[in-house]
Amino acid sequence: MTDASNIQTIKVLSKTTWTDSLFSFTTTRPQGFKFTAGQFVRLGVNPSQLRHHQSSNTDGTDDDKHSLDEEIFRAYSIVSSPYEDELEFFSVVIPDGAFTSQLQFLQVEDEVLLNSQPF
Numbered sequence: 001m002t003d004a005s006n007i008q009t010i011k012v013l014s015k016t017t018w019t020d021s022l023f024s025f026t027t028t029r030p031q032g033f034k035f036t037a038g039q040f041v042r043l044g045v046n047p048s049q050l051r052h053h054q055s056s057n058t059d060g061t062d063d064d065k066h067s068l069d070e071e072i073f074r075a076y077s078i079v080s081s082p083y084e085d086e087l088e089f090f091s092v093v094i095p096d097g098a099f100t101s102q103l104q105f106l107q108v109e110d111e112v113l114l115n116s117q118p119f
């Protein structure tokens with residue numbers, strides 16, 4: 001269950017593709033967002049708002065399993081330090097995974113949703 005009051009938008013600042021199935025990315029850090037080393041948050045994407053969809057799905061078709069307007073959230077460990085100004089995440093790519101099959105196409109300036117309740 002996602003508490004809408006905790007949802008904030010963060011912006012992708014950089015992305016590094018390490019292998020076909022592993023990438024990392026940094027994002028802005030919302031003011032006042034505090035966490036402890038080792039905690040995880042829930043990240044969300046709305047596929048229709050990712051740049052690769054805006055540019056590639058010109059015929060309006062949706063070949064994904066999820067609706068393009070459906071927000072998908074998954075747990076992600078924060079790998080950056082609590083003292084850094086940016087947040088950093090590492091992600092595997094699961095073939096046909098609902099979330100990572102979208103997340104792998106992240107580009108700088110894309111927006112990602114952050115449930116700012118850390119666990």
Ligand SMILES: Cc1cc2nc3c(=O)[nH]c(=O)nc-3n(C[C@H](O)[C@H](O)[C@H](O)COP(=O)(O)OP(=O)(O)OC[C@H]3O[C@@H](n4cnc5c(N)ncnc54)[C@H](O)[C@@H]3O)c2cc1C
Nearest residue numbers: 040074075076077078090091092094096097098099100101
């Ligand atoms: C506390 C916590 C922290 C997490 N931190 C991270 C993180 O830092 N980075 C990260 O990439 N992921 C992390 N995960 C996993 C992440 O939340 C997603 O489950 C993962 O990204 C796959 O989501 P998906 O929607 O693409 O796949 P789904 O559509 O949920 O799954 C598709 C299929 O792939 C299988 N599957 C799911 N994950 C894996 C996997 N890792 N290896 C093999 N098969 C799998 C599922 O069982 C299912 O059969 C974390 C999970 C938890 C619970």
